[in-house]
Amino acid sequence: MPGEFELIERYFRTGFPSREDVVVGIGDDAAVLAPPPAGRQLVVAVDTLVEGVHFPPDFDAADLGYRALAVNLSDLAAMGAEPAWMTLALTLPKADEAWLVTFARGLREAAAPWRVALVGGDTTRGPLTVTIQLLGTVPAGQAIRRSGARAGDGVHVTGTPGDAAMGLLCLQRGIEGAAAEHCRRRFARPEPRLALGHALRGLASAMIDISDGLLADLDHLLDASGVGATIQTPRVPRSDAFRDCLAALPESDRTRAAHFPLAGGDDYELCFTVPPEHEAEVCCIAERLGVPVTRIGTIEMVQGLRVMDEDGRNMVVKTLGYDHFRENG
């Protein structure tokens, strides 16, 4: 008689995209996959979501399933890679059938548009934790690294960063309405920028996805590239929903929340750098794909991240993490 957690795995056997390159899927000691087509390399990402740390208790199971894959899709987007296969390590306090059916539905909704097959998994008992590992491919030598930014490149960002952190805060504060729902959905269902990521191969000099906050992640990119940058804060785009939510927040939250576009995490937008000769083409591509892209600054030889405020003064940003954001100047 199979255990309850073995039964659970049956919820994940069907309904996911099927792929001809899956030789052995779920149900053996390991999955067997056809190698990538000639001329392509493998790309591997892994991300964990822990209840109470990365999402609030009682978070919608479908949103959790969606988000657990979306954050990994975003990692592959940031490399310019195409996703193909995933494994799921799911730790659950108990085998709750309704929860599982809903979780699997959300996971399928994230997998279907990108034809990601679920090829293996491990379901265990314990505190709610979801780890997805995503495998994909990229043309050999064309992965977009964090390390290629050069002085003079433009710094760009997709979408309107800060919405996801605002959505989470509205959820925590019980703020309702269309604007809060818009932002909540940006947290729950981040849209992986895969099409743009692929299109930027050969054009962007460096790229990273925004999981910890725009400034924190841009700083990783600058470190890896050995360069610096100046960012014009007023150019960082804010959504109308973000502004509406900011106005609806209690006074005590507003100063912190106003920094979410720079320092809020969880957006899973892309931040990338483009050499001057490719700027025009990147603009055209973004327009064709319908992805909002905004140039927010410029890469410079002098290391460090300089963040200019509305009046052109340098906001000295000491710590950039979304938990640690402080402004000292």
Add this chain to the structure above:
Amino acid sequence: MPGEFELIERYFRTGFPSREDVVVGIGDDAAVLAPPPAGRQLVVAVDTLVEGVHFPPDFDAADLGYRALAVNLSDLAAMGAEPAWMTLALTLPKADEAWLVTFARGLREAAAPWRVALVGGDTTRGPLTVTIQLLGTVPAGQAIRRSGARAGDGVHVTGTPGDAAMGLLCLQRGIEGAAAEHCRRRFARPEPRLALGHALRGLASAMIDISDGLLADLDHLLDASGVGATIQTPRVPRSDAFRDCLAALPESDRTRAAHFPLAGGDDYELCFTVPPEHEAEVCCIAERLGVPVTRIGTIEMVQGLRVMDEDGRNMVVKTLGYDHFRENG
């Protein structure tokens, strides 16, 4: 300034086997890997260990690091595959430097003999949980599935199953001495049977590793193959250490513990089936590799698992999981 969990990842950047097929390792949005050599397929396994479920609280950090990889290596062994790359998803209550250094050492000790590179990871805050995903390769079409067993094949097992469950029980009961230490080590440091796994390609008709217990896992193999088997219980090998520990246990534990060779989990030995024409060659290979292999029964057309006791009577085994073992006949 990087967060403490980002600093942690630095403990994992060095000391692991380096491989020429790692194009981009730890430190970007995703790893980039050279595709497998021509004629080989990819193999992917994932396993999670949760504190209090898969290992006791205060379990030695080095043993945990070792075991977390070893259980995945065992999955690849059971496919006849060669390991190559892993990712680590580590969830920790706090960033304890001494614990991390020790954990990383144990992980390296498991990785070094098989040249497994650590290519990516995610370190998060939460209840202690370790998920490793292991990638490897196998010659195309030669992965050993669970589904190939046929009537007349011999059923074989490596090592002495039951030792690991006995080791865990001795740990819980505070039993000390050489025999208990031998069994504890079999739990903490399972030896992945990779060399034998590879050597069985083209010889074994089906294979599985023993994580849930010999009978439970053999039952999975029988299900997948659509066959049955008869097992001779007296033939299932017991180690001297196992017998010594059994005698040292309190009376109240002995009946349950006596079943560990059939129903105890965590051994990560291999159970496999061999057609008669390959029996002699498998014996020679096992001897050459120094891996103890014992034939414990025979595959039959009639479905179901028949377990014969010392007197040739059929022990009717209703439930086979190591938590659920019951004997009704």
